[in-house]
Amino acid sequence: MKTSVLASYNDREAEDVRDDRLLIGLAKRGELQAFEQLYRRYVRQVYGVCRRLLDSNEDAEDMTQKVFLKAWRGLEGFRGESRLGTWLRRIAVNLVIDEQRASWRQQLESLTDADLERLETTAAPAGTGLDLERAVLQLPPGPRRVLVLHDIEGYTHLEVATLLGVTVGTSKTQLFRARKALREWLK
């Protein structure tokens, strides 16, 4: 039973990849309708990463549009070595960070140990019974961004540190605190 569920999942996944390839091929030839279908498939992933990294829905929406425009203009350079979703999310991370790096770095470096300790002991934000997604969004910006990049998007500490312009130590400390706060809030 387990095998057949897995097999059908893999079949679906393979079918999605085939559909993606077809749509990408058409979009590369300038077919906007094909690109719209790709947008509909991946907008949640792109908006998700933008929203978790940025502080407001409006900023995340603007950034999502920029990501898809960049993808549309650069689609010819997509060789299919990674999945389209992964490629789009990488564009999103790079664009967000290009725009925000300077101000974020200041925020991260100016957090003191006391601030971080306060985060762990802070009671869960209003509205108990938080789901994980809402809890992540309630984290303070600095630790949240480290957690998003490392735990959600799969970057290493070295990559996070390079992207955010901080030390590896800062990245590790922030992640540790962010996870601890989430565990407390979600208990």
Add this chain to the structure above:
Amino acid sequence: MSNKQQAEYQQEETLKNDLRRLSEAGLEPERDLWLDLEMEAKRKVVHKNQYTAERLMAVAAALLVGLALTWSFTAPVLQPIEGFAAPRSSSDLPSESSPALQAVFASYAMEREVLLERVAEELGNYPPEVRSEIRQSINVIETEMKEIETSLARLPVDPTTEMRLADLYEMELRLLSLVSERLRGAGGVS
């Protein structure tokens, strides 16, 4: 490891797994962003098509100038040729091709015919190996052309593919022109 530590470890692992899943699950934006995006994206399509049409017309103009020059020098000595390269006619081109590509093709077909006459005439003074080598080079280009023309016949008008075809027309003419100059310069082998 104490029970408390074990429980914390389990909690941490569950949290990490749940966080990993958020990436592909994503979040729904509050409004449909496609309409604004579509307007911006359309600008790229228009720009791309304009650029291609401009390039096609530039190629057509260059071919026409080349044709006029070639014709003025070689018209008096034109002779029919046999078995060197198949003649091209407008029926080789997909009927739905863009007007710009049709213009390019018309110029190309005429100039190609003139250059082939000239090359064939000069080649008469050369051994079969040289003739065969030159024919093969032309075949390579023309085989690719045929493939593109066949795919264009199956697909709707595609500016990028049309541009590739126009580039091949230009490439073949450059090759013929170069061969013709070299042959004339060498003066033949008896």
